[in-house]
Amino acid sequence: MKSWETTGGGKKKSPPKGLTEPAAVRWALTCTVLLFLGFFLLLPLAAVFSQAMEKGMAAYLAAVREPEAVAAIRLTLVTAAISVPLNLFFGVAAAWAIAKFDFPGKSLLLTLIDLPFSVSPVISGLIFVLLFGLQGWLGPWLASRDIQILFAVPGIVLATIFVTFPFVARELIPLMQSQGKEEEEAAIVLGAGGFATFFRVTLPNIKWGLLYGVILCNARAMGEFGAVSVVSGHIRGATNTIPLHVEILYNEYNYAAAFAVASLLALLALVTLAVKSFAEWRGRTG
Amino acid sequence: MSIQIDRVNKKFGSFYALREVSLNVPAGELVALLGPSGSGKTTLLRIIAGLEIPDDGAVIFHGEEATARHVRERQVGFVFQHYALFRHMSVFDNIAFGLQVKPRRDRPSKSEIRARVHELLKLVQLENLAERYPAQLSGGQRQRVALARALAVEPKVLLLDEPFGALDARVRVELRRWLRRLHDEIHVTSVFVTHDQEEALEVADRIVVMNEGRIVQEGTPEEVYDRPANPFVYNFLGNVNLFHGRIDKGEARMGKISIDLPEYGETADSPAVGYVRPYDIEIGLTRQNPEEIEALIRHIQGAGAVARLELERLDTGGIIEAELTRGRFRELQLRQGDKVFARPRNMRVFATEDYQI
Numbered sequence: 001m002k003s004w005e006t007t008g009g010g011k012k013k014s015p016p017k018g019l020t021e022p023a024a025v026r027w028a029l030t031c032t033v034l035l036f037l038g039f040f041l042l043l044p045l046a047a048v049f050s051q052a053m054e055k056g057m058a059a060y061l062a063a064v065r066e067p068e069a070v071a072a073i074r075l076t077l078v079t080a081a082i083s084v085p086l087n088l089f090f091g092v093a094a095a096w097a098i099a100k101f102d103f104p105g106k107s108l109l110l111t112l113i114d115l116p117f118s119v120s121p122v123i124s125g126l127i128f129v130l131l132f133g134l135q136g137w138l139g140p141w142l143a144s145r146d147i148q149i150l151f152a153v154p155g156i157v158l159a160t161i162f163v164t165f166p167f168v169a170r171e172l173i174p175l176m177q178s179q180g181k182e183e184e185e186a187a188i189v190l191g192a193g194g195f196a197t198f199f200r201v202t203l204p205n206i207k208w209g210l211l212y213g214v215i216l217c218n219a220r221a222m223g224e225f226g227a228v229s230v231v232s233g234h235i236r237g238a239t240n241t242i243p244l245h246v247e248i249l250y251n252e253y254n255y256a257a258a259f260a261v262a263s264l265l266a267l268l269a270l271v272t273l274a275v276k277s278f279a280e281w282r283g284r285t286g
Numbered sequence: 287m288s289i290q291i292d293r294v295n296k297k298f299g300s301f302y303a304l305r306e307v308s309l310n311v312p313a314g315e316l317v318a319l320l321g322p323s324g325s326g327k328t329t330l331l332r333i334i335a336g337l338e339i340p341d342d343g344a345v346i347f348h349g350e351e352a353t354a355r356h357v358r359e360r361q362v363g364f365v366f367q368h369y370a371l372f373r374h375m376s377v378f379d380n381i382a383f384g385l386q387v388k389p390r391r392d393r394p395s396k397s398e399i400r401a402r403v404h405e406l407l408k409l410v411q412l413e414n415l416a417e418r419y420p421a422q423l424s425g426g427q428r429q430r431v432a433l434a435r436a437l438a439v440e441p442k443v444l445l446l447d448e449p450f451g452a453l454d455a456r457v458r459v460e461l462r463r464w465l466r467r468l469h470d471e472i473h474v475t476s477v478f479v480t481h482d483q484e485e486a487l488e489v490a491d492r493i494v495v496m497n498e499g500r501i502v503q504e505g506t507p508e509e510v511y512d513r514p515a516n517p518f519v520y521n522f523l524g525n526v527n528l529f530h531g532r533i534d535k536g537e538a539r540m541g542k543i544s545i546d547l548p549e550y551g552e553t554a555d556s557p558a559v560g561y562v563r564p565y566d567i568e569i570g571l572t573r574q575n576p577e578e579i580e581a582l583i584r585h586i587q588g589a590g591a592v593a594r595l596e597l598e599r600l601d602t603g604g605i606i607e608a609e610l611t612r613g614r615f616r617e618l619q620l621r622q623g624d625k626v627f628a629r630p631r632n633m634r635v636f637a638t639e640d641y642q643i
Contacts, residue, residue, distance in 0.1 A: 182370035185337055188357050189364040190384035190439055200387070204374040 048266050051259035063249075063257035064264065071237040072245035073264070075153065079228075079241060080221040083161040087217050091168025092210070096202070098169075099176030100184065113169050116162055124162050125230025128155055151233030156241065159227040164220045171213030172206055179205055208283030212276060219272040223265055287348045287442040287475050288313045289334060294343030296329055296499075303329040304340070305499045311492075313348075316469045316476045318486035321496035322522065327479045328447055330496070334477060335445050336360045347442070360443075363436030363474075367448040369428045371420040377431050378416040381406055384439035406434040409468070426457040433465075437472075446478035450485065458482075462489050483523050487511060495519050517636050520561045527567065527606050529560035529633065538635040541601070543577045547635055556637045562630040567608035569595070570627045571618060578627040581606060586622055588615065595620070597628055 020026070052060055063069060094113060098106060116124060132149040133139050142149060149155045183205065187197040203210075225243040232239045240248065242265055249258035291309040295302075304326045311317050319327040332338040334345060336357035345353045352360060372380050379386075381403045385394055394402065407413045410430040420428055429449060436444060449465070450458040466489050469476055480486050486493050487507045495503045495510060495518075503515040514520040531540030536551040538544065540560045550556075570578070581597035584605070593615035597606040606628055610618075620626070 182366050182368065183372055186364065186366060186370040186372070186435075187383065187387070189335060189337070189362060190387065190435070191358045192383070192387040193358070196387045200383075201372055204372075 045266060048259055048263050051255060052263040054259070055256045059256055060260045060263075063260035066257070068237045068240070069245060069257075069261055072240045072242050072261070075156070075239070076222050076241045078153070079157050079160050080218055082157050083164055083221050084214060084218050086161055087164055087168050087221075088210075088214055090165065091172060091213060091217075094169040095172035095176055096198075098173055099179075100181045110173075113166050116165050117170075121163055121224065121226030122230055125159050125227035127162070128159055128227075128231050150231055151235065151239060153239065155231040156228050156239060159231045160221050160224055163224050163227045164217045167217035167220060168210065168213035171209050171216070175206055175209040176202075208279050212279040212283065215272055215276050215279060219269065222268055289443060289475060289477070290344075290346040290349075291330070291334070292344040292346060294330070294333060294340040294345070296326075296333065296338065296340050302499045304333070307343070307499070307501055309494060309501060309504070311475060311477060313475050314473045315491045316466070316478070316489065317492045317494060318490035319477060319479045319494050319496060320481070320483060320486040320522075322481060324498075325496040326499040327481075327496045331445050331447055331477060331479050334443070335362050335364050337364070361439070361441050363439065363441035363444045365429070365432050365436050365444070365446040365449050367451050369420070369432045371428055371431055371435070373420050375419075376416065377407070377412065377418050377420070377423070378403055380420070380431055381434045381438050383435065388439075402438065403434075406438055409437070410434045424457075425453045426461055429453065429461065433468075437474075441474065444474045444476040446476065448479050448481070450482075451480070458485070465489060487523075495522065497522075514561075514634070517559060517561065520634070525564050525607055527562045527564065527630070529562065529630065531558050531560060531635075532556065533558040533635065533637050540633065540635070541579070543630065543633070545633060545635055550635075550637060553637055558635050558637050560630075560633040560635045562633045564594070564607040564609040565592070566631045566633075567597075567606060568629040568631060569608055569610060569614075569618065569620075570629070571624075573627050575629060578629045579606070581626055581628050583620060583622050583624045583626060586620065593620075597626065600625075 021029075064073075094109065097103070098110060129150060130136050131138055132142060132155065134143060139150075149158070183201050184197050187201045192200065222241075223243060224241075225247075228241055229244060229247075232241070232244055234240060234244060234248065236248070242261060246258050246262045246265070249255075249261065289309075289311040291307055294304055294307045296304040307326070307330060309330075319330060321327045329338060333340050336345075336352075336355065340353065343353075344351055347355075347360070372383065375383070382399050385399045385402065388394075403416070404413070407416055410433060412427060412430055412434070415423065415427065420431070423431065433446075433449075446465075450461055453461065462485055465478075478489070487510075490507060493503075493505065493507055493510045494501055497518050503510055503519050505513075510519065511523055514523060520526050529540040529543075531538055531543075532555060533539075533547060533550045533553050534555045535553070536546065536548050538547050538550070538558050538560065540558070543560075545560075573580075580600040582600065583595055584598045585596040587594040592609045592611060595608045595610065597608060598604075599606060608628060618626075
């Protein structure tokens with residue numbers, strides 16, 4: 001849709017009297033919300049950055065460049081780089097199956113997709129300990145073959161994939177359901193194969209919703225603490241992600257460094273929000 | 287290409303969408319599948335297209351069994367009720383889609399595709415809108431784009447699912463005349479689904495009336511309209527008056543009217559229903575005949591080519607609808623509340639045990 005389409009646009013009109021509240025009530029409500037937002041969102045954000053800069057720019061850069069911090073940043077990026085594309089793939093596949101086809105067990109699949117949301121992240125981590133730990137089901141077998149999953153990068157990646165699984169699928173299912181399958185049917189009747197139908201018809205229709213889901217998925221993949229904390233083993237310079245590194249620094253009373261590294265995650269959150277708003281805006285208008 | 291449907295059944299869960307449906311569409315004809323919603327007409331259309339698989343029975347294209355053939359190999363054009371245009375593509379790209387996704391060896395060159403699309407745009411009278419997006423078009427324009435898109439791949443069969451269902455009355459009439467002209471030009475075997483009897487009567491060469499998953503009558507528009515095979519078709523095609531009575535040994539008695547019914551010669555005293563079209567109710571101011579029914583005019587709708595009267599029978603209190611030509615209406619100078627004598631002509635009587643409605 002282009003800008004000359006004025007559906008829902010046009011000049012804003014104030015609603016007729018009787019459908020709105022008196023000015024005092026409106027102001028009171030608006031102020032309450034703003035105060036709440038300021039106190040619980042903006043203030044902490046400002047605190048993170050001010051604490052990070054407390055000892056000056058040099059100390060900030062030192063904290064971020066320190067080898068253990070660099071290792072944590074690298075591990076976080078690697079984890080996200082593996083888990084986000086995989087979840088992109090699984091999420092699209094699951095949403096496609098659920099939205100466009102009817103099959104037995106569909107509602108069970110929907111419930112399973114929501115499972116990572118409904119389970120506490122710590123439990124999610126423990127699931128992997130139970131599976132791959134030395135006392136776990138697969139632990140001895142893996143140990144005998146010298147394959148390390150727990151307290152190593154594979155465990156962290158697995159836990160992250162598990163926790164971030166629902167984001168893409170949850171974003172796409174309602175979108176794809178509302179779009180129906182007529183366009184796909186039209187494409188197939190016109191002779192398009194499965195791949196052509198997906199890449200030329202389905203994907204362009206869901207691209208902004210997909211981007212939105214990927215952004216949220218990525219934010220969570222980089223910021224995940226609970227599940228990763230259980231499986232990581234907190235080995236400095238090896239199995240610490242940014243959130244775990246922040247916790248260690250904080251527990252060592254190294255506040256400036258802790259906040260400096262934390263500010264990276266906060267920055268990521270701000271960038272995520274900006275891209276997300278952009279995706280939402282494009283999703284609505286284009 | 288001719289289409290044959292041979293004893294097709296289709297169930298959705300426990301719901302029978304089609305029961306033992308057989309149908310023959312000769313090559314080059316324009317056939318309407320007409321019926322109320324839930325009658326199975328869209329399911330039948332989708333089975334012809336290959337978008338649904340019949341539980342059993344066969345679909346035969348041009349004498350060749352095509353039941354197992356994949357949708358994309360059936361060479362059908364399908365026009366969806368809600369257009370199903372690709373919303374992120376321009377009109378041009380929508381129409382070109384079917385050509386662009388052909389395997390490389392069959393795919394026309396870019397310039398050939400462009401020429402073909404422009405030819406189609408001309409055919410559907412949308413030459414100036416090639417760069418527009420579906421959201422920028424009116425309903426009628428979208429439907430024509432959908433038709434051009436379906437025709438681009440030169441289908442052997444054109445299938446249209448309630449093609450004008452979502453359009454307003456004027457555009458509907460315009461577009462269905464245009465479709466009729468288009469069919470006369472390109473002669474592709476076409477089947478369209480509609481619940482609008484007027485549309486079917488005006489456009490189709492042949493009408494297939496469906497109800498509850500079965501074909502209840504097939505024929506030319508005249509046959510179906512003038513000689514409905516059963517009460518359902520009578521009710522569905524146009525307004526009709528009902529008269530109740532009994533049949534006994536080849537004679538129907540509907541009140542004071544008696545009609546010879548040799549086909550019911552064996553029937554002994556069975557309830558019956560007679561059907562009379564409103565324009566077959568003759569109105570007079572004086573009694574000419576003992577069969578006439580005395581009635582009061584309850585309501586007159588005098589606008590339009592015919593005047594519609596709502597009559598209340600003085601004997602039973604039942605309502606009769608009558609249609610008079612404008613000339614006859616003026617001649618009689620009828621007013622609301624007048625007493626008149628109504629005489630039904632061309633009554634068709636069915637024993638009610640045969641049909642439940």
